[in-house]
Amino acid sequence: MSNTRSFNSVDNLNHIRRRQFQRQFTITFFNKKMSTRPSTSGSQTLVSSTPAPPGDLSDNSGPEEEFIVEELEQEDLEHENGQHTETEEKEKEAVETQSSEKSQKDVEVEEESKPLETTTTSTAIIESPPPPPPPATIFLTGATGFLGKVVLSELLRQSIDLAIIKIIVLIRTKDKKSAKARFLRELYKSPCFSDLSLGWPKLVQVVEGDVVEERCDIGEEEYEEMCKAITHVIHCAGSNKVSLPMNKSVNINVDGTINVFELARSCPELKQLVVTSSAYASPNKGKPIREEFVPLPLTAKEMMMVVEGGRMGEEKLLMSTGHGHSFGLSKCMAENWVWERMEELMKEDEERERVAQLERIAEMEEERVENEDGVSEDDENGERNDEARGGDGGENPAEDENKKETVKGEVEGNNEESGKGPEQEEEDTNQEVEIPQEKGFSVSIIRPSLLAPSKKYPHPGWCEGDGMFISLMGCITKGALRVLDGDPNMSLNVVPVDEVATKIIQSAFPSGSITLVSDEESAQASSEPRIEIHFAVSLAAQCFSTKQLTETITSYFHKAPAYPGQFNKPKITHIGPKGGKFKLHTTVHQKLPVLAKKALGAVRSDDGVKVEVEKVGRVVEELVLELRRSEILKGRGWNFKPRGPTEWEMEKMRVDGGFKSVGDAIYSPSDGAQSKEDGGENGNMEKEKMMSSKEYLKIVCEGVEQYILLAEKGK
Numbered sequence: 001m002s003n004t005r006s007f008n009s010v011d012n013l014n015h016i017r018r019r020q021f022q023r024q025f026t027i028t029f030f031n032k033k034m035s036t037r038p039s040t041s042g043s044q045t046l047v048s049s050t051p052a053p054p055g056d057l058s059d060n061s062g063p064e065e066e067f068i069v070e071e072l073e074q075e076d077l078e079h080e081n082g083q084h085t086e087t088e089e090k091e092k093e094a095v096e097t098q099s100s101e102k103s104q105k106d107v108e109v110e111e112e113s114k115p116l117e118t119t120t121t122s123t124a125i126i127e128s129p130p131p132p133p134p135p136a137t138i139f140l141t142g143a144t145g146f147l148g149k150v151v152l153s154e155l156l157r158q159s160i161d162l163a164i165i166k167i168i169v170l171i172r173t174k175d176k177k178s179a180k181a182r183f184l185r186e187l188y189k190s191p192c193f194s195d196l197s198l199g200w201p202k203l204v205q206v207v208e209g210d211v212v213e214e215r216c217d218i219g220e221e222e223y224e225e226m227c228k229a230i231t232h233v234i235h236c237a238g239s240n241k242v243s244l245p246m247n248k249s250v251n252i253n254v255d256g257t258i259n260v261f262e263l264a265r266s267c268p269e270l271k272q273l274v275v276t277s278s279a280y281a282s283p284n285k286g287k288p289i290r291e292e293f294v295p296l297p298l299t300a301k302e303m304m305m306v307v308e309g310g311r312m313g314e315e316k317l318l319m320s321t322g323h324g325h326s327f328g329l330s331k332c333m334a335e336n337w338v339w340e341r342m343e344e345l346m347k348e349d350e351e352r353e354r355v356a357q358l359e360r361i362a363e364m365e366e367e368r369v370e371n372e373d374g375v376s377e378d379d380e381n382g383e384r385n386d387e388a389r390g391g392d393g394g395e396n397p398a399e400d401e402n403k404k405e406t407v408k409g410e411v412e413g414n415n416e417e418s419g420k421g422p423e424q425e426e427e428d429t430n431q432e433v434e435i436p437q438e439k440g441f442s443v444s445i446i447r448p449s450l451l452a453p454s455k456k457y458p459h460p461g462w463c464e465g466d467g468m469f470i471s472l473m474g475c476i477t478k479g480a481l482r483v484l485d486g487d488p489n490m491s492l493n494v495v496p497v498d499e500v501a502t503k504i505i506q507s508a509f510p511s512g513s514i515t516l517v518s519d520e521e522s523a524q525a526s527s528e529p530r531i532e533i534h535f536a537v538s539l540a541a542q543c544f545s546t547k548q549l550t551e552t553i554t555s556y557f558h559k560a561p562a563y564p565g566q567f568n569k570p571k572i573t574h575i576g577p578k579g580g581k582f583k584l585h586t587t588v589h590q591k592l593p594v595l596a597k598k599a600l601g602a603v604r605s606d607d608g609v610k611v612e613v614e615k616v617g618r619v620v621e622e623l624v625l626e627l628r629r630s631e632i633l634k635g636r637g638w639n640f641k642p643r644g645p646t647e648w649e650m651e652k653m654r655v656d657g658g659f660k661s662v663g664d665a666i667y668s669p670s671d672g673a674q675s676k677e678d679g680g681e682n683g684n685m686e687k688e689k690m691m692s693s694k695e696y697l698k699i700v701c702e703g704v705e706q707y708i709l710l711a712e713k714g715k
Helices: 009-034 063-080 086-100 104-112 116-125 146-157 179-188 220-229 246-265 300-309 314-321 326-390 397-418 422-430 468-477 497-508 519-527 546-556 580-603 607-630 647-656 693-714
Strands: 136-141 164-171 204-208 232-235 272-276 442-448 450-452 483-485 494-496 531-536 574-576
Touching (some): 136 146, 136 246, 146 164, 164 179, 179 204, 232 497, 246 272, 246 300, 246 326, 272 326, 300 326, 314 326, 326 531, 442 497, 450 468, 468 607, 483 580, 497 531, 546 693
Parallel strands (some): 136 164, 136 232, 232 272, 272 442, 483 574
């Protein structure tokens, strides 16, 4: 059996460092020791202060040093052969004790003579950790909504990584319930937060208020104290109903954005403002819809005056902008208001900078004039002294010349101290003065398409609320909606709610993010407000059709048991435009079952059935109106073009092996797509199954079953 001791790479590296340190310390020690002895050859040291290259430490050294070097080399050989003794350990302790007693001068000499290889090795291994992020206090609106809950849950889940110390949520009173009561009922008990630690409410501060009111309806003292601490503002509150009257939609979506924006301006430590808009803020004109602002025929303020004054009917107003409903126009007006307000603030900042620059130039001019006046007074005093010394006013050329040389030397000395020559001093007054600028906040606008159940967080398939897609799924799965007015091949652009929340949080904390901009956009960046627009949509290759959605629902719930509130088994009997066939299917398969169940409840004197039927009837009626106004299931389709890879590049990535997320991609566009292969240290290749559209639809059905159908059973 071999006596050789095995070492890992760290042990070997530590041993090499120790040996090099001992050699350098020995050389320094003998240099210092021999420097105190009288030299017979005129040299004061045994070893040159210039460090020798590695391996040549014994060159040009005396007999004592040669003995020490040979001894160290012998110790290295013994270490490699595993022959360690107690003597070596004692010598190590002695060296460490001596090294701790060295003076600062010896340390500096040691650092200068340290071999280059040692420094390089140390730098490669010891890496300084990245600085921790600054503490963040977030102001969040819309926390009781579908999207707002997921955003709050994700902020809490990532609170340590993002250094979040407090999340202020604005909640309005509703149905005579206070903000704190709604927090306990709608947030604390929600399944959205079930996976978080029990102490998560300690990180949340509930503030009662309403975004549609000035200063968000918050008390003055609380408002000012709160604004001092806020570093990020995330605005998720708003209405997504396309059938709302124009004045109500503008009040909620535009006035709410204005008040939140002004609150953000009142926060001196604010870094980022994120406003949630909609992908449908752009009118559908049959052209690609890009991440750009949509111009309006009037300014946002003027459009608001038209709406509030009732000067133009809603249909005529929508026709002038090209929008199909009040929801899209109100979101477009809110975006334009933010842009116009940021432009105003930027011009105000430029004007303040210009005034400050002029004031600074005026101050420099006054200083220059004062200096010239001071020199003139000194010259006059000198002339009077000369006259007094001359008696009869005669001149003394020698003294005048000496005085001029002295003054000239003082002036040149002052210029040298300031680093300026005579010519440069004259040019100072003509140069622009740089004024330090205060770093303002940036604005990110997120445009999601139809919000759908979550893909992963807080739970796969989690959903709630009365959003258009969630309501559509609920009515179909309950059997209350069996006929659709639309195109069966229409592509539905839905996006998982957790992907939208991720996009919002990434925009609020944009460190390390990459924004793809064109050369033209880059050239305009300095003259435009700091506003970015980001789509949170699915690309065309990732969407599924109306027919695919209905077939998946029918297949999933075909063998499922009956749930409370269900009228029939989920099934879509007809998808098409309004006509004779449409009316027939509506009467037979949709209206008659509802009337039959209502009559059955009356016979049994079951008021609960009657209330449930009336409730579902209202929901279906509202949903049909929403679908017709939004043109989600029919029309020209929505061709969203997010900034990022082209469709051809996305298809190439899919053929080459699939993808996780590229640009604003949400999930894989094809069944069975695999992730890109990642090579490990030993060449091991791993593949991760990506989620397809079909798999995501299955998650949607499971989520609707658990969080809508079974949740109502629990009630």
